[in-house]
Amino acid sequence: MQRVTSSTVADLFDVAGTRSLEHAAAATLPPHTLMQRAGLAVARLAMALAPHARTVWIACGPGNNGGDGLEAAAQLKQRGFAPVVTWLGDADRAPPDARASLERARAAGVVFDASPPAAWDLAIDALLGIGASRPPDGVMAQWLRSMNAGAAPVLSVDVPSGLDADTGRVSADLMPSRHQGGRRFCLSLLTLKPGLFTAQGRDAAGEVWLDDLGCESSAATPAGRLAGTPPPRARWHASHKGSYGDVAVIGGAPGMAGAALLAASAALHAGAGRVFAGLLDGRAALDASQPELMLRDAASLDLAQMTTVMGCGGGTAVRALLPRVLSTAHRLVIDADALNAIAFDPALQVLLESRGRRGQQTVLTPHPLEAARLLDVDTSAVQADRIGAAQRLANRFGSTVVLKGSGTVIAAPGERPSINLTGNARLASAGTGDVLAGMVGAALASGLPSLAAAREAVWLHGHRADRWPADTPLTAGALARGGVH
Numbered sequence: 001m002q003r004v005t006s007s008t009v010a011d012l013f014d015v016a017g018t019r020s021l022e023h024a025a026a027a028t029l030p031p032h033t034l035m036q037r038a039g040l041a042v043a044r045l046a047m048a049l050a051p052h053a054r055t056v057w058i059a060c061g062p063g064n065n066g067g068d069g070l071e072a073a074a075q076l077k078q079r080g081f082a083p084v085v086t087w088l089g090d091a092d093r094a095p096p097d098a099r100a101s102l103e104r105a106r107a108a109g110v111v112f113d114a115s116p117p118a119a120w121d122l123a124i125d126a127l128l129g130i131g132a133s134r135p136p137d138g139v140m141a142q143w144l145r146s147m148n149a150g151a152a153p154v155l156s157v158d159v160p161s162g163l164d165a166d167t168g169r170v171s172a173d174l175m176p177s178r179h180q181g182g183r184r185f186c187l188s189l190l191t192l193k194p195g196l197f198t199a200q201g202r203d204a205a206g207e208v209w210l211d212d213l214g215c216e217s218s219a220a221t222p223a224g225r226l227a228g229t230p231p232p233r234a235r236w237h238a239s240h241k242g243s244y245g246d247v248a249v250i251g252g253a254p255g256m257a258g259a260a261l262l263a264a265s266a267a268l269h270a271g272a273g274r275v276f277a278g279l280l281d282g283r284a285a286l287d288a289s290q291p292e293l294m295l296r297d298a299a300s301l302d303l304a305q306m307t308t309v310m311g312c313g314g315g316t317a318v319r320a321l322l323p324r325v326l327s328t329a330h331r332l333v334i335d336a337d338a339l340n341a342i343a344f345d346p347a348l349q350v351l352l353e354s355r356g357r358r359g360q361q362t363v364l365t366p367h368p369l370e371a372a373r374l375l376d377v378d379t380s381a382v383q384a385d386r387i388g389a390a391q392r393l394a395n396r397f398g399s400t401v402v403l404k405g406s407g408t409v410i411a412a413p414g415e416r417p418s419i420n421l422t423g424n425a426r427l428a429s430a431g432t433g434d435v436l437a438g439m440v441g442a443a444l445a446s447g448l449p450s451l452a453a454a455r456e457a458v459w460l461h462g463h464r465a466d467r468w469p470a471d472t473p474l475t476a477g478a479l480a481r482g483g484v485h
C-alpha cells in the first residue's frame, strides 16, 4: 500500500482498463482472493487512521464495493474493533464475492443494523465503486450526506461513492461539506483512477492511497499518468545569460500592464536569461521595482529568436499582433486574451494549427472557460471530461495544452495525458495564471520540449503554493518571485 503524493509516478486506468486488469488477475487466483486482499487492505488503513476507534461505521452497497466493506468489517472484528455495518444489499442477489464476504462478516460476529450508529469515530464508505451506474439517491445518498457532515474521518473504498472514476464528476449535493466534515481518505484498489485527481475528485477523495492487490498492471492501456517530480534542471558553471534563452512577454493593454509584468517577473525568477516586456500600453516605460525587465515596443521584438508569452492582460489589443506572433515566434506560450482572440477567429486558428505542422513548440494555457471557447462548447462540458477536453484541444491545434483548475491536465498530441498533483486552493487568486504562463515561458526558453516545459512549470508553480507559510497571504507577485522572502 502506498500513499499518493505530488512526487508519485504512476499510471492511471479508467473503468474499462481497471475491469480488464481485474478479470486478468481474477483468472489466475483462487475465488474471492481479490476481495479478501481488498478488505484486508481497507481494514489495515482504517486501523492506521483511527487506531483507537470505538465505533467504525461501514456503509455497504449492493455490489462488490459493498463486498469490500463487508470483508473489511470481518477483518476489523477479528482484530478487536467494533464495526457496525449498514448494508443495502440482498443476500440472494449479491455477486458471489460479496456473498462470500457477507458470510465471513456474519461468522465473525459483525453487528448489522438498518440505520447508522448514533456516533462513530471512522466512517467507511463502501457503497459504490467503479460499478456506479447512476447518481446515488434515497437511503444511499442520505448515508453519504451523514458521513460528509460528520466530524469523523471518512475512508472511501476504491472511489468516493457517486464519483465518476473516469472524469472526477460528483453531484454537488454529495460533495463533502467545507465547514463540518472530518478528514477524507480514499483507498484505491488495483489501480489509480483519473477521476480521483481532477474536477471534484481531489475534494471528494482527500488523501489517496493505492493498494495494487498484488496484481500486475500490464494487461491494460493506461488512460493517463501521474508524472511526479520533474527532473532538476542543472545550470552549467560555464554559462551566461544567453545560455538560458530570451523570453518576450507580449500583453498588458492599458489598465492591465500588471498581468504582463507578473508573467515577465515569473519568467525572470524561473531562470530565463533575459526577459523583454512588450507592453501594449505605450505609456509604460520602466518597472522601477523590476529593473531587470527590458520594456520594449512589442512590434520591435525579433520573436524568431525568442520564446514568446502572449496574451496576459492583452485585452482586445492583442488580436492585431497575433498573426505576426503565430507566424514568427520561435517558441510560444498562449494565454488568456490571446486564447480568446484565437477562439473567435478562424484565420488565427489556421495559423495556430500550422505551427504544429511546422514542428514549432507551442503551449496553450487555458482555464476551463477559455478551453470551452476554443472547443466551441460550454464550460460544464469541459469540466465534465477535463482529460478528454485537454486531449481534444492538443490534437486539434498540434500544441501542448495545460488545462488549469483543480487537477491541472497536461496533454500533447500522441502522448498520454498527465494530471499534476501540486497546488492548492490558495492559487485561486488574481494573477497566478499570468505567473504560470511566465514560468512555462522560462522552461521553454531553456530548451526543454513543450511537454516537459509545461509539466515542469505546472509542478513548480503548485509546489510553491504547497510550501507557502499558512499565516502569509499568497499573492501572485510573491509567487512570481518564487515564494515569500
Ligand SMILES: NC(=O)C1=CN([C@@H]2O[C@H](COP(=O)(O)OP(=O)(O)OC[C@H]3O[C@@H](n4cnc5c(N)ncnc54)[C@H](OP(=O)(O)O)[C@@H]3O)[C@@H](O)[C@H]2O)[C@@H](O)CC1
Residues within 6 Å of the ligand: 018, 019, 021, 022, 034, 035, 038, 061, 062, 063, 064, 065, 066, 067, 068, 095, 127, 128, 129, 130, 131, 132, 133, 134, 135, 136, 137, 140, 157, 158, 159, 189, 190, 213
Ligand atoms: N476492480 C477490481 O479489481 C476489484 C474490485 N473490487 C471492488 O468491486 C467494485 C466494483 O464492484 P461492482 O462491479 O459490483 O460495482 P459496485 O461499484 O459495487 O456497484 C454496482 C452495484 O451497485 C448498484 N448501483 C449502481 N449505481 C447505483 C446507485 N446509484 N444506487 C444504488 N445502487 C447502484 C448496481 O446495481 P444496478 O446498477 O445493477 O441496479 C450494482 O448492484 C470496485 O469498485 C471495488 O471496490 C475489489 O473487490 C476487488 C478488486
Ligand SMILES: [K+]
Residues within 6 Å of the ligand: 065, 125, 126, 127, 128, 129, 156, 157, 158, 159, 160, 161
Ligand atoms: K466507495
